[in-house]
Amino acid sequence: MTSKSAHKQKVAVIGAGILGLSVARQLAQKGAEVTIFERDYIGAGTSSTTFAWVNSNGKSPDSYHQLNATAIDEHVELQREGQVGAPWFHQTGTYEWATGSELQHRLNERTENLTTLGYPVEKLSRADVQARLPEIRIDPQADELWFFPTEAILYPSILLAKLWADAKSSGAVLRNHSDIVSLNETEHGVTLTLADGEQWTGDQVVLATGRWSRELMANIGLDLALIDANKADRVACGFLAYTAPLPLQLDANLITPELNVRPDGGGRLLLQALDLDLYVNPSLLPSTDGFIAKEMLRRLRRIFANVDHAKIERIAIGQRARPADGLPAMGYVTPDKRVYLMVTHSGMTLGPLLGRLCAEEIIDKTRSDLLADFAPDRLIGKKAEDFPQISSVFYPSAQ
Incomplete structure (x- = not known):
């Protein structure tokens, strides 16, 4: 109009x-x-x-949080308005846990702050998460598990x-x-x-x-x-690894201390391990059978059943506009x-x-x-x- x-x-x-x-x-x-x-x-x-994780989780200052929170609602309205093609926005939420006292303390502080800001947060039991994600292997050290229901995965x-x-x-x-x-x-x-x-x-x-x-x-x-x-800098760049199709029922973002995982369509997963970004160099793309790929798969097998045969199809380096x-x-x-x-x-x-x-x-x-x-x-x-x-x-x- x-x-x-x-x-x-x-x-x-x-x-x-x-x-x-x-x-x-x-x-x-x-x-x-x-x-x-x-x-x-x-x-x-x-x-x-x-x-492509749509969220306002831990973003500061408050004005930046508010901008991102409002942006989630914008996606909802945009998809609702005259959608005739394939959906790009799946508001299936995010599961997260932390291990170790320091990381758990930081996660708990963050969830308390988000609750104060009116951002939806749910505390779940291990049984709750296991029922929703049947193939999940929850770290025994994870005492508290959290779910952020308004967050989404997006297909760019x-x-x-x-x-x-x-x-x-x-x-x-x-x-x-x-x-x-x-x-x-x-x-x-x-x-x-x-x-x-x-x-x-x-x-x-x-x-x-x-x-x-x-x-x-x-x-x-x-x-x-x-x-x-263009510099070898984990703030500016990060690895993204794409798997071959796997028999998993993951339909949301999963954030863990050693690996972030989200579905990427057709049974494929998209993997991200922030500590491995220490090795990133945008001029050197890792091979699908090298250290980065093998380490991500090793971590994936600790988190999920049914992935012993998992393979990395490709690795990309995301270069950020920051x-x-x-x-x-x-x-x-x-x-x-x-x-x-x-x-x-x-x-x-x-x-x-x-x-x-x-x-x-x-x-x-x-x-x-x-x-x-x-x-x-x-x-x-x-x-x-x-x-x-x-x-x-x-x-x-x-x-």
Whole structure:
């Protein structure tokens, strides 16, 4: 539906990942003339290499928690609204346990804080979990088990297809294999130059290029404090291992001290072991029969029955779009308000909500209170080294 307050604007969205397609969909539905420029193809970047765990579990400060919690509701509404294809959002919850006094104490503190914030949390018995997950092998040291019922697993490719289908039906145009080599803002608008020399001129540009955001910001003379995802750094990168189909009945996220597990369709599992990310190097992809794969399988066999024959089909390295302070950067980056930046971690959780909120600011000139703490100014003109080192405190690959 076209916003009554909106005039026809010509907007370019650079990047066809979760953020780019989410905002393009909303902009087009508000009546803007939208062109999406993608260097490769839909989902070619971080949006296709993610654990895709939709949650607001342990995210701080409170404003970031609230943003993520609201984003869960946005997914529910988006899937409910006119869903005709395959569902991408499965609100089957998350099971979690900890072992050792320190980790158990931290988990209990987190659940108490989440309860205070109104986030649904359930304490389960071992028998409860065993009944729900028949093949599970619960660690004998796990005294308390928790369930977070509103959390979800998400299938990124299906969601990206939904967003693009909606954007296209509202008039958006997608230009795949269109590399932007320069961006120039003038008093009359914005001009983009493509690698083949073609130029696009319009009213506004949205930068939704994830971990490549610094490159385009440099075109307008601005530096951006963004973690370098090309470095061998567990904060910036992490392993994701995909198994062959297995006879398991897991239908939710499982978070344990040594391995995170989620279903990935057709009996396959997606595995993540955060401590193994100490060995990550984005330029060196591990083999499916090397140390990383064998260690993940060893841990998987401790957690589940029926997986003695499990095999890793492939290993990917997720390279994260992470601002230097770990929080989203959403907003205009130039005085004339023609260049709008969208970059964040937890994109799979936040994408649809941020698409709506940012489109409201771009077209309706209304900035939501949910974005109050996330203006890009704090990151502009600075480098990642100017911020305290982010540690891999919580589940950094989970989107």
